Amino acid sequence: MGCTNTRKTEFTVTSLMKEKNTKTKQDISGLASSQTKSSSGNSKKNHTLKLIKEKNERIEEDYKIIEKIGSGAYGNIFKVEHIKSGFIRAMKIVKKENLLNDKEDIPSFMNEIRILMEIDHPNVMKIFEYYYDELNYYIVSEYISGGDLYEFIIKTKRFTERQAALIIYQILFALNYMHSKNIVHRDIKPENILITESINIKLIDFGMSVRFEDKKLNDLVGTSYYMAPEVIKRDYGSKCDVWSCGIILHILLVGYPPFHGNTYMEIFEKILGGKLHNQIENSEFKKISPLAKDIISKMLTYDPEHRISAADAIKHPWIVGSHAREEDLNEEDALDALGNIRNFSAREKLRVATMAYIVHFVYASKDVSNLYKMFKIFDKNSDGKLTQKEFQTGYEKYYGNVLKDYELKNIFEEIDQNGDGFIEYEEFLRATINQKQMLAEQNLKIAFDQFDENGDNKLSFDEIKLLLGGEEDEYIKNLIKKYDFDYDGCVSFSEYVCMMNEIIDI
DSSP, X not given: OOSSOOOOOOOOTTTXXXXXXXXXXXXXXXXXXHHHOOSTTOSOOOHHHHTSXXXXXXXXXXXXXXXXXXXXXXXXXXXXXXXXXXXXXXXXXXXXXXXXXXXXXXXXXXXXXXXHHHOOOTTBOOEEEEEEOSSEEXXXXXXXXXXXXXXXXXXHOSOOHHHHHHHHHHXXXXXXXXXXXXXXXXXXXXXXXXXXXXXXXXXXXXXXXXXXXXXXXXXXXXXXXXXXXXXXXXXXXXXXXXXXXXXXXXXXXXSSOSSOOSSHHHHHHXXXXXXXXXXXXXXXXXXXXXXXXXXXXXXXXXXXXXXXXXXHHTTSHHHHHTTOSOOOOOHHHHHHHHHHHHHOOOOOHHHHHHHHHIIIIIGGGSOOHHHHHHHHHHOTTOXXXXXXXXXXXXXXXXXXXXXXXXXXXXXHHXXXXXXXXXXXXXXXXXXXXXXXXXXXXXXXXXXXHHHOTTSSSEEOHHHHHHHHTSOOHHHHHHHHHHHOTTOSSSEEHHHHHHHHTSOOOO
């Protein structure tokens, strides 16, 4: 399905097919600036972003390939094992010569890395690190075992409205977050959505994504069946993603896309014709509820100015009424998590960096479904980040009004590590996961080995400074002085463990 590669076929759920993307040039700045960027000049730093490293070394020393699991726009994708930790990851391998043959591909490929480094959302694929050598680029990310939504559609054939609502809710949850950060995906389609057997989704493939401000975008990009009319007209904004999501909903409920043809030009003509209303009256929609028809119509409204936004679509009665947002949470689990919040301290910078690393890299392989559910309960407007008011309301829902306003404000500011005025998902996890469990010795070993750049089993002054982003000389000197028990000027693993198991205030 794409602007340049459309097969002649009858469109049913079992004959949906994949196609290449239409690509365009994109300007990108260096990735280093994305890693070290702070918010609004605030002195706080986002440690998670800085821990996503670029590596120019032999990747086979860190990862073992298990099997090929797919192909992307720029290369092959493999299931791999991280040798030291045993964690299973996905790895995209892209040959440099493939990119050099088409200069337009280079910025799109690098843009995918940059965008993923900036996004912190439970329904967006995590990137862990990226490598390069003389022949290839390597992107290491989460491994999702269930395959993509395209395959899930073929297997399931027809979805209940509740199943469809659960999928669409999660897509909208991710889109609402991205749009609030002025990021538009521009290629929402089933092949770019990974899904587990329990119907949890991860949005992937950000090669076409861009930041947008007030001005409209004009690049013809995306996949033809899911392309909004304003994209074809080359004058569009973030609501093109909502249109694409509406096409997916149409497929989930009736088994085929609403606009199709034998060539991409035929598809474009039907999209621009804007005759969705007649299709919704077809026999396939007789068993579909009025509310489902209503949200499809609003998501596939021809004029983007009148089309529903992701923020409003996620609050639509069909989404809410289908119980897509399950808000049942074990009260004991909630109280434990909130107790962890009260004990959370961000005063010790290396400790915070360690927790950020462990949450991002280790807990990607652990079940944190209760904390994910709690985060969604707190996040009343479903934009993927918590305001101080949302945090306070959620806290008091379970714990009652046991803290004064200034105490809750102080807790909020402790958790908000990048100082942007919001608590994002991984910041929330750092504060709600039990710190004793998080800082268990096996997890500390994984983090320590990552921080130990030269592999000498010690953290030097320069290695700690690199980890913390610089400008922390006095803090690092005092830290090493306190924990360097053998006086070698570095921090060994045993000294590091000792450090992590104390709450210190230097």
